[in-house]
Amino acid sequence: MAELREELKEKIIEQLSLEDIEIGEIGDDDPLFGDGLGLDSIDALELIVLLEKDYGIKLKDPKEGKAIFESVGVMADYISKHRTK
Amino acid sequence: MSGKEYYISNFCTIRNGCVFKNGKLIYKDITSESLKDFSKNIYKFMELNYSKFHKMDELCKLGFLASEVVLQNEENVDEDTALVFSNRASSLDTDRKHQHTIEDREQFFPSPAIFVYTLPNIIMGEISIRNNMKSENAFFVTETFQPHFISNYSEILMNTGKASSVICGWVDLDSNKYDVFLALLSTKGIRRLTKEELSKLYNQ
Numbered sequence: 001m002a003e004l005r006e007e008l009k010e011k012i013i014e015q016l017s018l019e020d021i022e023i024g025e026i027g028d029d030d031p032l033f034g035d036g037l038g039l040d041s042i043d044a045l046e047l048i049v050l051l052e053k054d055y056g057i058k059l060k061d062p063k064e065g066k067a068i069f070e071s072v073g074v075m076a077d078y079i080s081k082h083r084t085k
Numbered sequence: 086m087s088g089k090e091y092y093i094s095n096f097c098t099i100r101n102g103c104v105f106k107n108g109k110l111i112y113k114d115i116t117s118e119s120l121k122d123f124s125k126n127i128y129k130f131m132e133l134n135y136s137k138f139h140k141m142d143e144l145c146k147l148g149f150l151a152s153e154v155v156l157q158n159e160e161n162v163d164e165d166t167a168l169v170f171s172n173r174a175s176s177l178d179t180d181r182k183h184q185h186t187i188e189d190r191e192q193f194f195p196s197p198a199i200f201v202y203t204l205p206n207i208i209m210g211e212i213s214i215r216n217n218m219k220s221e222n223a224f225f226v227t228e229t230f231q232p233h234f235i236s237n238y239s240e241i242l243m244n245t246g247k248a249s250s251v252i253c254g255w256v257d258l259d260s261n262k263y264d265v266f267l268a269l270l271s272t273k274g275i276r277r278l279t280k281e282e283l284s285k286l287y288n289q
Contacts, residue, residue, distance in 0.1 A: 016198070019125075019139040038136075045197035053194045 004076045012072070015050055016043050028073040036071075044069060056084030091240060092274025094161055094250075096286050097154035099127075099147060099265035106154050108289055120261050124150060131157075135215065142179045142202035143263075144172075145211050148256040151267040152212045155252060161271040167248035168209040168222040169239050170267075174259035175226050176205045208256060221247050230255040230266065232283035239270050240278070255287065 009023045012032075016039065030036045033044070044062075047069055051057040057079065059065060068078045098105040104112040104127055112130050117123040124146040128138055131153060141149060148170065156162060179202045186195045201207065206224040213222065221242055225234070239251040250271035257264045266287045270278055276286070 017139045018136070020136050042140075042197050042201055049194050049196060 001076055001080060004080060005072050008072050008076055008079075011050060011054065012037075012047070015046055026072060028076075029071050031071060032069050032075075039069075047075075051079070054085075055079050055082075057082050089244060089272065091243060091270050091272060091278040093276040093278055093282060093286065094269045094271045094274035095155045095159060096254075096266065096268035097151045098287075098289065099151055099263065104150075104154065105289075106157075108286070111154070120147075120258075120263065137211070137214075140198065141211060142176075142182075142199070142207075144176060144178055144205065144256065144258045145202060145208045147258060147263055147265045148208035148267070149211055149215070151254070151256065151265045152216075152252060155267050155269045156216065159269065161250050161269065161273050162216065162218075162252075163249055164217055164219045165249040166216070166218050167220045167239070167242045167251045168212060168218070169225075169235055169242070169251055169253040170205070170209060170223075171225040171227055171230065171235060171255050172205060172257035173226065173228055174257055176203050176207075178258045178260065179203055205256075212252070220249075230284075230287055232287060233280040236270075236278055236280045236283050243270070243272075 005028055006023065009026045012018065013021055013023065018037065033039050044065055048059055048062060048065055051059065068075060095107060102113060102115040102123065103110055112127055114123055114126050117126055120143050124143065127150050133153060138146065138149060179199060183195065183199050183203050186199060187193055209222040209224060235253050239253050242248040242251055250269060252267055252269050254267035255264065268283065268286065276282055
């Protein structure tokens with residue numbers, strides 16, 4: 001699981017062009033939206049695409065993302081349970 | 086028209102790896118291998134701290150950087166500063182990137198972050214957000230820079246009270262070929278606004 005969390009941090013930084021942020025600055029439980037990384041609605045859509053493209057997880061309802069994208073830790077947990085690739 | 090006199094207060098040109106402010110070279114970078122690196126180096130040189138910059142497409146970055154140069158230490162701008170931009174290639178550079186994400190049916194993953202930039206006028210939205218501008222903006226697509234049209238349109242905006250000042254110009258990008266010229270027009274300055282002067286400064 002630790003490996004998946006690190007992989008996710010790397011992907012989030014690259015996919016969302018967070019050039020001012022290093023992997024070590026993202027805590028496993030840090031909120032991704034709001035006061036945490038300060039991601040916006042476009043970032044949320046980009047994360048939905050990332051789930052499908054890299055892990056074969058297709059969210060039926062984009063609103064599900066709100067809970068899944070709470071933190072890297074929560075995301076990793078969800079991915080490990082639902083991934084198809 | 087009220088016949089008021091307007092001036093070109095500041096102008097910025099980004100061309101061939103160089104950034105000019107009011108005709109003076111302020112930054113040169115001919116070693117960057119990509120436009121992305123070039124833009125990032127200008128960002129660092131200007132000591133900007135605006136993380137949203139890194140999410141912009143390359144066209145937006147160029148327009149944004151030129152606006153930062155034009156507005157540096159500038160007091161003649163407020164929320165009524167209008168934006169009147171133009172270019173030749175519209176958002177073609179990003180349109181191609183978007184197309185690339187959807188051309189393979191087996192790998193059909195359109196990127197929302199790319200898609201939102203498939204309109205050239207997004208540049209003006211980014212600049213407005215950054216500077217809290219809430220005024221008129223217009224983006225025209227023309228074969229070449231049209232100083233007569235742009236100066237005339239800008240003057241009308243100021244003469245009719247729709248804008249207190251105007252940032253106008255040309256922000257063009259097509260396959261790594263870029264040409265950027267932005268000018269701040271207001272009631273203050275030393276260069277009188279005429280189509281000939283705007284044309285001269287663009288062609289410097």
